[in-house]
Amino acid sequence: MVDGKDLNRLKVILAEKKKSNLWLSKQLRCAPTTVSKWCTNTAQPPLEKLMKIAKLLDVDINELVRFEELEK
Template structure:
């Protein structure tokens, strides 16, 4: 069984900002189930949507992605 790859940090950034999945769904006009799937990394938003999320959360889009480089 393959391990699920963690590609985005949407859930972490929402927590840092004190916001909920439901709030993000309302801001983006998306279904809360879709947001939940993004937060659990079961699905990924499109690149365009990722930029929309960054604008709504007032963060650099890079903050929403897991780095592919070790620190």
Template sequence: MPVKKKIYNRIKSVLAEKNKTNIWLADQLGMNKTTISKYCTNDIQPSMETLFAIAETLDVDVRELLVKTK
């Protein structure tokens, strides 16, 4: 039985809502496209500093990038 991957962030969803791509985000932040792709698929999680930079770049509250726990 496959293990269900835990989703921690909503970066991919917010990018879609803003009609932006992960390549655009990587260019804006000066980061590697592969790293941003891994954030979008929840394979790895960004640091707090990076999460805040992503929120600023997307012009959203940083809390919109996180999956609610309650």
């Protein structure tokens, strides 16, 4: 969470695609704890990783980001 905001929808998209945090961490070759932080919005993935995640999950990058949270 950045300033109390959930900026990404990674956890939701992973559930919709029936993929796990562990699967994603293996695909991205990063620590499972890193993906966990992204899923809980404790931290945000860098843009390059976000683009890779969108490609891996076959979604538009806009589906991963909650732009309305920026307005609050």
